[in-house]
Amino acid sequence: MMTYLQMSILIYFFVVNGLYLLLFFFSCAVIIHYRSILRFRGPSEILKARVTPPISILVPAYNEEKGIVSSVRALLGLNYPLYEVIVINDGSQDNTLGVLEKAFSLRRTAHIYHREIPTAKVKVVYRSRLYPNLWVLDKEKEIVGKSDPLNVGVNFSQYPLFCAVDADSILEKDALVRVVRPYMDRFQEVVAVGGIVRVANGCRITNGIVEEVGLAKGWLPNFQVVEYLRAFLSGRVAWGARNALLVISGAFGVFKKQPVKDIGGYSTETVGEDMELVVRLHRRLRKQKRSYRIHFIPDPVCWTEVPHKLGMLGRQRNRWQRGLGQVLYRNISMFANPRYGSIGMLAMPYFFLVELLSPAVELFGYALFGIAIYLGAVYWEAVVTFLILAVWMGVFLSLLSVLLEEFTLHRYPRVRSLLKLLFCAVLENFGYRQMTAFFRLKGLYDFARKENVW
Amino acid sequence: MNVSNWPLAFLTLSILVSNILAVIVASLVVILVVTKVIGGLWDKYKRKRRALLMSLALEFLRTGNAEGKLPLKNLGWADALILKAILLELSEEVSGIQQSRATELYEFSGIADKEMRSLRRSWFWWLRAASAHDIGQMRVKRAKSNLIEALGDKNIEVRLEATWAIGHMGFVDTLPLVMESMSHFFKIAALRMDAFIFEMGAPALPLLLDLCKHPEWEIQLLAIHLVGEFKDPGTLEVLLSLLDSQDLEIRIAACKAIGSIGDPSGLSCVIPCMEDSAWQMRAQAAKQFGRNGFTPAIPGLLKCLEDLAWWVRLNAGEALSQMGKGGKIALKKALKSPDRFTRDMASQWLDELEATP
Numbered sequence: 001m002m003t004y005l006q007m008s009i010l011i012y013f014f015v016v017n018g019l020y021l022l023l024f025f026f027s028c029a030v031i032i033h034y035r036s037i038l039r040f041r042g043p044s045e046i047l048k049a050r051v052t053p054p055i056s057i058l059v060p061a062y063n064e065e066k067g068i069v070s071s072v073r074a075l076l077g078l079n080y081p082l083y084e085v086i087v088i089n090d091g092s093q094d095n096t097l098g099v100l101e102k103a104f105s106l107r108r109t110a111h112i113y114h115r116e117i118p119t120a121k122v123k124v125v126y127r128s129r130l131y132p133n134l135w136v137l138d139k140e141k142e143i144v145g146k147s148d149p150l151n152v153g154v155n156f157s158q159y160p161l162f163c164a165v166d167a168d169s170i171l172e173k174d175a176l177v178r179v180v181r182p183y184m185d186r187f188q189e190v191v192a193v194g195g196i197v198r199v200a201n202g203c204r205i206t207n208g209i210v211e212e213v214g215l216a217k218g219w220l221p222n223f224q225v226v227e228y229l230r231a232f233l234s235g236r237v238a239w240g241a242r243n244a245l246l247v248i249s250g251a252f253g254v255f256k257k258q259p260v261k262d263i264g265g266y267s268t269e270t271v272g273e274d275m276e277l278v279v280r281l282h283r284r285l286r287k288q289k290r291s292y293r294i295h296f297i298p299d300p301v302c303w304t305e306v307p308h309k310l311g312m313l314g315r316q317r318n319r320w321q322r323g324l325g326q327v328l329y330r331n332i333s334m335f336a337n338p339r340y341g342s343i344g345m346l347a348m349p350y351f352f353l354v355e356l357l358s359p360a361v362e363l364f365g366y367a368l369f370g371i372a373i374y375l376g377a378v379y380w381e382a383v384v385t386f387l388i389l390a391v392w393m394g395v396f397l398s399l400l401s402v403l404l405e406e407f408t409l410h411r412y413p414r415v416r417s418l419l420k421l422l423f424c425a426v427l428e429n430f431g432y433r434q435m436t437a438f439f440r441l442k443g444l445y446d447f448a449r450k451e452n453v454w
Numbered sequence: 455m456n457v458s459n460w461p462l463a464f465l466t467l468s469i470l471v472s473n474i475l476a477v478i479v480a481s482l483v484v485i486l487v488v489t490k491v492i493g494g495l496w497d498k499y500k501r502k503r504r505a506l507l508m509s510l511a512l513e514f515l516r517t518g519n520a521e522g523k524l525p526l527k528n529l530g531w532a533d534a535l536i537l538k539a540i541l542l543e544l545s546e547e548v549s550g551i552q553q554s555r556a557t558e559l560y561e562f563s564g565i566a567d568k569e570m571r572s573l574r575r576s577w578f579w580w581l582r583a584a585s586a587h588d589i590g591q592m593r594v595k596r597a598k599s600n601l602i603e604a605l606g607d608k609n610i611e612v613r614l615e616a617t618w619a620i621g622h623m624g625f626v627d628t629l630p631l632v633m634e635s636m637s638h639f640f641k642i643a644a645l646r647m648d649a650f651i652f653e654m655g656a657p658a659l660p661l662l663l664d665l666c667k668h669p670e671w672e673i674q675l676l677a678i679h680l681v682g683e684f685k686d687p688g689t690l691e692v693l694l695s696l697l698d699s700q701d702l703e704i705r706i707a708a709c710k711a712i713g714s715i716g717d718p719s720g721l722s723c724v725i726p727c728m729e730d731s732a733w734q735m736r737a738q739a740a741k742q743f744g745r746n747g748f749t750p751a752i753p754g755l756l757k758c759l760e761d762l763a764w765w766v767r768l769n770a771g772e773a774l775s776q777m778g779k780g781g782k783i784a785l786k787k788a789l790k791s792p793d794r795f796t797r798d799m800a801s802q803w804l805d806e807l808e809a810t811p
Contacts, residue, residue, distance in 0.1 A: 036611075037611060039580065039584070040584075040587065040615060051679070109802070109805055109809070110802045110804075111802050111806075112798050112799065114768075127809070129809070185610070385468045386468065388468070388472070389471060396475040396478075400478075403483070406486060407486065407489075
């Protein structure tokens with residue numbers, strides 16, 4: 001029994017790391033291709049074009065009194081020909097609405113809220129006297145989470161594309177111009193485009209604009225920088241290129257409105273509403289046998305503050321893991337189902353076996369080898385070698401991601417930042433990774449207990 | 455098989471894999487460092503040589519003296535690269551005779567031949583695309599056949615650059631070929647074609663009007679959009695005939711194009727579209743009337759305020775709010791409508807009007 005368990009762990013280890021490597025090398029090719037395209041089609045051309053589709057930016061806000069004004073101001077200053085910003089005040093307990101009213105000289109309008117997707121009641125629609133493209137919707141809070149305010153925004157938006165962003169996220173000035181490029185190529189086919197999300201901790205931010213990219217002083221945010229690089233640059237890029245992307249981060253993604261409306265908008269029954277929406281889009285469009293694309297662009301940057309305390313990080317990872325579990329469970333019929341093509345046969349099994357189960361397998365593996373050594377069922381030399389290889393593999397993948405960033409996108413201009421990142425890529429494998437695995441395992445446990453706390 | 459039975463093999467395998475990984479990472483770090491060092495050296499060299507080559511090029515552009523260009527023939531690859539960048543830069547700044555001299559220098563230095571070879575033969579699409587762009591920018595007219603060939607390239611970027619180059623040089627006769635190669639990429643094609651058509655000017659119009667009746671749907675759609683961009687009332691006859699198309703997309707595109715032209719005679723013919731069977735068409739017609747402040751459409755727009763489709767009501771209300779006094783009166787009249795939805799929409803747009811200074 002012990003032997004089979006040990007063998008299973010080893011096979012799992014080699015398969016998972018093999019997949020990571022495969023995804024990484026595939027991503028390299030995609031990013032290099034993307035960079036080459038940018039040489040010929042810069043943002044300025046899209047900015048000037050009369051055919052560039054207008055975008056509605058949706059900003060759900062709950063108790064965001066402190067940062068909402070600078071966030072909205074930054075959004076109003078984006079480089080894009082035609083867009084509107086819709087802030088949805090989701091029944092905030094603080095003075096979010098008050099500060100918005102004051103800063104942007106909001107006025108009550110008689111605007112009609114057309115409820116195509118069922119949502120909570122919208123009490124008042126405000127419009128800015130200073131910026132006609134700024135709307136603020138004051139809604140009642142009925143459900144915890146971002147789904148309901150996002151659905152309100154989808155209902156209210158007037159343009160064919162919408163961009164969902166977090167109230168505390170910062171978009172780069174050209175982010176929209178870059179992320180819209182796949183729509184310019186094939187508007188009929190593209191239904192969603194995700195962009196890379198980066199860690200804002202340590203960056204110099206003035207009036208909602210990232211002035212200088214840097215790293216935080218503490219280790220925790222910097223480990224997450226490496227983690228984000230690995231997840232976005234080597235994971236999502238590759239899945240996006242195979243049209244099998246299952247997640248577009250809630251912090252930044254541009255969707256075509258009609259297909260989202262057709263599937264009833266964001267689900268209010270899961271804590272992973274961003275992933276759930278994308279999976280449901282895949283499901284519906286594949287069922288209808290429609291030719292469609294869901295893209296991921298490695299360049300348009302959205303900056304977000306990541307947890308700098310362990311407790312916050314733990315809650316965040318727990319929520320992500322529960323969300324993942326819920327989405328996979330709700331769409332279990334797609335798992336290994338050839339009817340859904342690469343989604344059913346590749347992405348779903350990968351997310352189930354690697355993303356969902358990996359914390360359990362990893363921690364179980366540590367325990368198992370410990371027991372095996374204790375019982376004398378395995379040579380300790382073999383276990384130590386395996387552990388060294390496991391850590392070295394993690395270090396290798398993290399280093400590759402950092403180097404890929406440096407070679408292609410080069411967003412950290414200072415040599416010191418690069419060296420620090422490389423060091424973090426090594427260090428995160430000693431303690432941080434195991435700790436996040438534990439948080440995720442706890443999330444998995446909570447999912448099994450059907451805990452649905454945000 | 456038991457893990458404990460093969461520790462040696464596993465140990466060897468692990469060490470081997472670890473070493474391979476270490477070598478890869480070390481190589482990447484070395485490559486990174488080498489790239490940075492080479493980049494620095496190249497920048498230094500470029501700064502030094504650029505000053506000299508720039509002065510020679512500028513001298514030739516100014517005087518046209520045949521002897522002045524002699525030192526620029528058969529340059530080494532590094533200098534040729536620097537000279538190419540200089541000429542591309544200058545070609546954007548100069549015009550007339552100096553422009554022709556820049557092209558002459560581009561040909562004389564042998565760069566044009568290299569670019570044409572690269573456009574024809576390179577394995578890498580980015581090199582072909584860059585060549586197409588540079589040839590277009592430098593107006594190397596003898597490369598026309600190469601550019602036409604590039605329209606059939608399997609890579610969209612190469613086709614886009616070739617399109618731009620052809621437009622930049624004003625080869626009107628190639629328009630149908632260009633449209634066929636670009637039509638599947640509607641928006642990006644329209645984006646590039648706008649510039650293309652702008653470069654070609656009026657001679658392109660008859661060809662575009664023919665393409666409005668092309669059997670391929672996407673080409674037709676693109677042609678209608680481009681005809682609209684010309685804003686020539688002379689094209690209305692063709693566009694109006696398309697309002698009867700069986701295809702909704704074509705009808706909408708024609709309606710938009712007529713709206714872009716904004717001629718009252720054309721807009722009058724769009725009035726019946728407010729009773730089209732498709733709500734998208736009714737909404738689009740309302741939008742175009744608003745955009746042009748076309749007051750004869752007010753009665754129809756008032757009717758649209760009662761439409762079952764929300765978007766039609768919204769666009770009709772917005773259109774009325776853009777029509778000045780007449781529109782405002784109509785909206786006030788709609789406030790007395792027995793239909794609640796009509797009243798709501800009218801009050802929404804009246805509120806907007808009140809708030810707008």
